[in-house]
Amino acid sequence: MVDNLEALSQRAAATIQLKASQSIKARDIFRLVLSGGSTPARTYELLAQTSIDWKRTQVFWGDERMVPPDNSQSNFGNASAALLDQIDIPQSNIFRMRGELEPEQAAQDYSQSIQRAFADDPIQFDLVILGLGTDGHTASLFPETAALEVQDRLVDANYVKSQKSWRLTFTFPTLAKSRQLLFLVSGESKARIVARVLRDQDTQLPSGRLLAEAQGEVTWLLDRAAARHLPASFLADWQ
Numbered sequence: 001m002v003d004n005l006e007a008l009s010q011r012a013a014a015t016i017q018l019k020a021s022q023s024i025k026a027r028d029i030f031r032l033v034l035s036g037g038s039t040p041a042r043t044y045e046l047l048a049q050t051s052i053d054w055k056r057t058q059v060f061w062g063d064e065r066m067v068p069p070d071n072s073q074s075n076f077g078n079a080s081a082a083l084l085d086q087i088d089i090p091q092s093n094i095f096r097m098r099g100e101l102e103p104e105q106a107a108q109d110y111s112q113s114i115q116r117a118f119a120d121d122p123i124q125f126d127l128v129i130l131g132l133g134t135d136g137h138t139a140s141l142f143p144e145t146a147a148l149e150v151q152d153r154l155v156d157a158n159y160v161k162s163q164k165s166w167r168l169t170f171t172f173p174t175l176a177k178s179r180q181l182l183f184l185v186s187g188e189s190k191a192r193i194v195a196r197v198l199r200d201q202d203t204q205l206p207s208g209r210l211l212a213e214a215q216g217e218v219t220w221l222l223d224r225a226a227a228r229h230l231p232a233s234f235l236a237d238w239q
């Protein structure tokens, strides 16, 4: 647990930089998956100031809205402004979800992009940045949506009734087999859902289910406000 969003972002950037160097040392490549939402924005700005070897880093997204890249809602557009436009990264290392396509076509298109990017490597992302919604969603795996049941594809088109919109999202199998999941959660508004996921281990929530199914390392970076309902003993164990 850290004091505030700035400290959380600093810790997140350092965590990602360490994973990048470990991945590149081990496999000569770092496959990073970005999240949407507002929480990671400062982390992205700080990543632009790190010494990550972007020529050996491939950047993906774990979910996207069905909008073109220049739309203010675009996860790609927001990450580009904060990070990608600030670093020297080959365009061929950037794998954008094409939100301007029809949902199903975009899902198939991105699944094929991932397969091309991994070539003969097993499909296993090195680090996936994730947020947590107050309803327990992560990526665009929202409660009571069809994508929660999809086991046989990398990426799914998911109609989200609560958002009245289609989303593209990694499926549970794709997320669960990643080497590391890095949840970034900040603010008082997330305190109750954090407690349901971490203290109560509520696997009825998509984020709680992912935590239970994850095969790799799961790291939670919480600020004090988001961790408010976690018992002190819990935090001590998790330091």
Ligand code: 6PG
Residues within 6 Å of the ligand: 035, 036, 037, 038, 039, 040, 063, 064, 065, 075, 130, 131, 132, 133, 137, 138, 139, 140
């Ligand atoms: C998105 C994200 C989504 C986000 C959470 C938390 O595209 O919106 O992928 O899963 O991470 O909704 O969003 P905040 O960081 O804005 O609270």
